[in-house]
Amino acid sequence: xxxxxxxxxxxxxxxxxTAQNNKLFEQATExxxxxxxxxxVTYYNDILSNGKHSAAVYYNLGNxxxxxxxxxxxxxxxxxxLLLSPNDTEIKTNLSYAQNMTIDAIDTMPETGLxxxxxxxxxxxxxxxxxxxxxxxxxxxxxxxxxxxNSSYSTRKRWTFIGSLLALFFCxxxxxxxxxxxxxxxxxxxxxxxxxESIVKSEPNDSSEEVFLIHAGTKVNVLDQLNDWxxxxxxxxxxxxxxNNELKLLKDF
Numbered sequence: 167x168x169x170x171x172x173x174x175x176x177x178x179x180x181x182x183x184t185a186q187n188n189k190l191f192e193q194a195t196e197x198x199x200x201x202x203x204x205x206x207v208t209y210y211n212d213i214l215s216n217g218k219h220s221a222a223v224y225y226n227l228g229n230x231x232x233x234x235x236x237x238x239x240x241x242x243x244x245x246x247x248l249l250l251s252p253n254d255t256e257i258k259t260n261l262s263y264a265q266n267m268t269i270d271a272i273d274t275m276p277e278t279g280l281x282x283x284x285x286x287x288x289x290x291x292x293x294x295x296x297x298x299x300x301x302x303x304x305x306x307x308x309x310x311x312x313x314x315x316n317s318s319y320s321t322r323k324r325w326t327f328i329g330s331l332l333a334l335f336f337c338x339x340x341x342x343x344x345x346x347x348x349x350x351x352x353x354x355x356x357x358x359x360x361x362x363e364s365i366v367k368s369e370p371n372d373s374s375e376e377v378f379l380i381h382a383g384t385k386v387n388v389l390d391q392l393n394d395w396x397x398x399x400x401x402x403x404x405x406x407x408x409x410n411n412e413l414k415l416l417k418d419f
Contacts, residue, residue, distance in 0.1 A: 187218045194226065203233045221251035225260075232264055238382040240264045242358040245385065245416050252289060268383035274401045288343045293351060296344035303337035306330075355388040357398070357413040364413075366406035370395035377406040386413065 194209030210227045224247035231239035244261035251257060291299065310330035317323045362382050368375040370392045380386070380400070389405065390397040396413065399405045 187213050187216055190216075191223070198226065198230060198233075201233075203230045206230045207234070219250070221247045221254065221257070224250070225254075225257050228257075228260060228264070232260065237264055237267045238358060238360050241268070241383045241385070242360075242414055242416070245356065245358065249416060250292070252292060265383070269381040270384045272384065272400050272402050284346075288346050288350075291343070291347070293344045293347035296340050296347055300337050300340035300344060303333045303340060307333035307337060351417075356416045357386050357388050357396075358416065359384045359386060359408075359413050361408075361412035364408050366398070366404075366408050367395075368406060370397070370407040374407070378404060380408075388413075388415065 190209050190213050194206045194213070197203070197206040197209060207227060207230045210223055210230065213223050224243045228240045228243035228247060231237075231243060241261065241264045244257055244264060247257045248254065248261065288296075307330050310326050310333055314323050314326035314330055317326060359380055359382055364380050366377045366380060368377050384400070386398040386400055388396050389399055391410075392407075394410050395407045396410055397405065397407050398413070
């Protein structure tokens, strides 16, 4: 009896939170369309506070902050949206608009043709999506093999056998891509600079040499942490140390 009651309470809580988040999303959309961007930001942040994270919420937050001319915040939320929906062209387009408003113009290190090819292929889906694709191909393999095993016609047996092998092959490839994507996701720790101007040091202390300056909205990759300092790398390969409070990590959900 107690288990059933607990299950009903949990189900009711989920439904209530979903309804509340849907209402907040509608209110945020109405506020945005009315030009009340600060109110829209409040509503979207309330949704995040309720534990609901989605590409749509992050994208709309990015749009709201862009309208408020808070460029670092807009880039931050566009980048978070891309983590959840890496192939969304609207997010990429609006992110490029926001990046054009930043001060720093940092080149990207050139990639080899093979590296670019594998990133283009594996980057089509997130590691979760590749895992779902692998499950789909595994189910297809099982169905085709059962059909092959029970078929009495030689032609049908031959094609279902070939089909099952192809399904198994693509299942293995999908698992491999999921592993690659997961490995890349865990290896990289992207962040956005929020300080208007950040002095990058050669070592994690105030008395060390100044290496270069970066500004709000610049994307960096965090390589290491030591006390109140983060070691960062730019897209052009430059590295250095900045204080923790000058950036925000993107993978904080």
